[in-house]
Amino acid sequence: MSIAGTNMEINGIHLNVLIEGEGEPVLLLHGFPDSNYLWRGVIPHLVNAGYQVIAPDQRGFGLSDAPEGKENYEMDQIARDAVAVLDALNISKAKLVAHDWGAMIGWLLAGTYPDRFESYTAISVGHPKAYASAGFEQK
Secondary structure: OOOOOEEEEEOOEEEEEEEEOOOEEEEEEOOOOOOHHHHOOOHHHHHHOOEEEEEEOOOOOOOOOOOOOHHHHOHHHHHHHHHHHHHHOOOOOEEEEEEOHHHHHHHHHHHHOHHHEEEEEEEOOOOHHHHHHHOOOOO
C-alpha cells in the first residue's frame, strides 16, 4: 500500500511522491519492503509543526516504477533519485529522515551531498561503519 501523491518523472522513471504542507522541507525515505505509507502517522505531525513533507515511494516500491535489472537498484542510483526529487521541487536544502534500508540511502546522501541536507536522522539503522567494525555478517 502507498499514499498516492504526485507522479514525478525522475531519472527516466516515474516516482510517486507525496508532498504535503508548507515551510522548511523534510525528505522522508522509507525502508524495505515499505512505501511512503510507512510515514502516515508522522506526516500530519510534521505538517502541523510547519514543515513541508516530501515522501517518495522509492524506485521499485509503492506506486513508483520498478525498472528491471539489478543495475537500476544500486545505492548510488537510488540516492540520485532523492536528490533529483529535491531538484525538481527547486529545494536546495532539506532535513532528511530515513528508516531501515532507507537509512542506508540516507547515510549515503548525507555523506555524498552534505550541502543538500540541513540534518540527518536515521531510524533503526546505525552508521554502516559501525557494523563493519563490529564484524557482523549476514548468513
